[in-house]
Amino acid sequence: MPHFRIETNLPRNKIPQDFVAKVVSVLAKSLGKPEQYCVVSVIPDVMMSFGGSSEPCGIANLMSIGGLGVEQNKKHAKILFELVANELGISSDRMYITFQDEPTGNVGYKGTTFHAIFG
Template sequence: MPMLKIQTNVTLDANAATALVAEASRTVTTLLGKPERYVMVSLEPAATMAFGGDASPLAYLEMKSIGLPQNRTTPLSKALCELMKSALGVPADRVYIEFADAEAALWGWNGGTF
């Protein structure tokens, strides 16, 4: 159900990428209270990106989930920005996060929908 996509212009080695994906999965699980077995995290490092015309380290995240409560977006934003800072060195003011509440009938899984 929850899907977190991370795009960044920061280059990571395989170990750092694996650690970031694992920590992001745990963060989403904790803050949304959803089983981790349903959480998906995608990481796209070393993307060609700029923010404000500047190619300094940055990140763009998409967080989608069925039943994403609006009262959880601020804590998620804070935690994910902190994660981008600790894992990638990206300051919070160079992170955009798009939150989306997906309808269960429009989220496919296992040959059906939720």
């Protein structure tokens, strides 16, 4: 159910092969969710400018059912910004992350919603 999506102006060949797997693991631990439900997507080669500069930058969104909130988001932001900086070379002042806490009825899975599955 958690989904971390990052769009970046980095070319595909600058995204490490194991980046998605690393983020899935970190995301699952940070949110306290099973890895089997975590999704990470990277959209490289985006025509993007941050503050008028085309230096490496990105825009990201973390959607989850629960596990988000003012204090939790500070923890998630720290972990995700550090990982992106270390793995992709995008500094924390060249990216935004939006946090999106979705109710169970707004996320579909297996032909229904998480609300129907988990109540």
